[in-house]
Amino acid sequence: MDGALSHVKVLDLSRVLAGPWASQMLADLGADVIKVERPGSGDDTRNWGPPFLHDRDGQPTRDAAYYLCANRNKRSVTIDITTAEGQQLVRELAARCDVLVENYKVGGLAQYGLDYATLHAEFPRLVYCSITGFGQTGPYAPRAGYDFLVQAMGGLMSVTGRAESEQGAGPLKVGVAVADLFTGLYASNAILAALAYRERSGTGQHIDLALLDVQVACMANQGMNFLYGGRSPGRLGNAHPNVVPYQDFPTADGDVIIAVGNDGQFARLCTAIGRPALATDERFATNLARIAHRVELIRLLRECTLTRSTDEWVAALEAAEVPCGPINDLARVFEDAQVIARGMKIEVEHATAGAIPLVANPIRMSASPVAYRRAPPTLGQHTREVLADELGCDAGRIDRLAASRVI
Known part of the structure; x- marks a missing residue:
């Protein structure tokens, strides 16, 4: 063809x-x-x-x-x-x-x-x-x-x-x-x-x-953040400047990426980690609130993610329809079932x-x-x-x- x-x-x-x-x-x-x-x-x-x-x-x-x-x-x-x-x-x-x-x-x-x-x-x-x-x-x-x-x-x-x-x-x-x-x-x-x-x-x-x-x-949203916010964005490691939580978290044997894109996903995350009350806490109930209280929320989430392995968290969060995944090296990338x-x-x-x-x-x-x-x-x-x-x-x-x- x-x-x-x-x-x-x-x-x-x-x-x-x-x-x-x-x-x-x-x-x-x-x-x-x-x-x-x-x-x-x-x-x-x-x-x-x-x-x-x-x-x-x-x-x-x-x-x-x-x-x-x-x-x-x-x-x-x-x-x-x-x-x-x-x-x-x-x-x-x-x-x-x-x-x-x-x-x-x-x-x-x-x-x-x-x-x-x-x-x-x-x-x-x-x-x-x-x-x-x-x-x-x-x-x-x-x-x-x-x-x-x-x-x-x-x-x-x-x-x-x-x-x-x-x-x-x-x-x-x-x-x-x-x-x-x-x-x-x-x-x-x-x-x-x-x-x-x-x-x-x-x-x-x-x-x-x-x-x-x-x-x-290709600075995309970061470029626009500067043009509209008037302040140069800094480095945040693996965190996202506009969405929280959207970064890596330590597990019992490595790390897991959690990428929460909306309030509904955040509520499901809180239930999956055994902390449902966080979803209705006024500090964390909306994305704007979570950005304002980023440090405290990430600390609380990390306390939870340390209790289980990466594979266990991926399985649990996928079941809860929370976007997540492991940090793969290239060996694991080419062994991945989806790849x-x-x-x-x-x-x-x-x-x-x-x-x-x-x-x-x-x-x-x-x-x-x-x-x-x-x-x-x-x-x-x-x-x-x-x-x-x-x-x-x-x-x-x-x-x-x-x-x-x-x-």
Whole structure:
């Protein structure tokens, strides 16, 4: 069955995470994504290990698990874009593509004639997506941007970590590169919107996405809390600034998350822990009251949760229809019955390693489902195939390009 984007061809000049995450999303939905990499080294993340992929003989390859997470369903082509012949190859590929994704520094591709202005003049239907740390405009535009830096500058670290009053207080980054990942998701959405616009207008356009812009946008309720409250929210550990109780609680053998979203759930929680009177106590009867008396309520709840194990509390609270759950490490995540039932771990056949595990795309579509057509490619795995099939290059030209190290 054809994917929803099986009619779309993407030229991917990006590397690391934000750009590849966007192009992998398009590839999972059926697009033909041609990933252009540097000959000899390729995407930086190929070397971001350990752990590394092992081949069928158990020997480590040059591809790190990090690279594998964002590059399935793509074809890898190695082209040296610093050479005139390499630049011409990329232009020839761009002529046959609907979308180009790149994450070079601002102006970085202009020296090669592969910038938006140049390619748009030649290929006006091309949707050209640029991903940078700080965008194409503004005083920070020339700077390099990295997820960790952007989590700090965009406000996320100011609300992540233990409260100032607690031991171990201090700002923390999130455990995965969320600024990169969110930017990739915004990018894929923007690309789809630009393709839809092209259907009506006949022309492509330039998409300018900045990690910092995305991080600021993703502050969501915390950003709005500041704009309307006039005060910068601080760190609350695992607590929620607007809902109580909505955090972790210690148990006899670990921790449990309790996420009460309304007063009815709070009343059921109080009954389940054997303290029904708390639900009618004027200090705690409403969410506003619970926020005002947060410290005292959390102390009382923690006294109760310490009396039973995590599994016992999860069973009891689920029976009472109180949202709750354990704090799983990744071993338990992939053993979880729901995660297994949803097929979140998949296997694909890799060119050198055989069957390898990957994390599934979470999108479920009834008519045009996600398909896993290709494992993350080895470096340059499809160079000859793409040059022959897409550009009509004969074996002699491909051999000459290889001999001169253009490919």
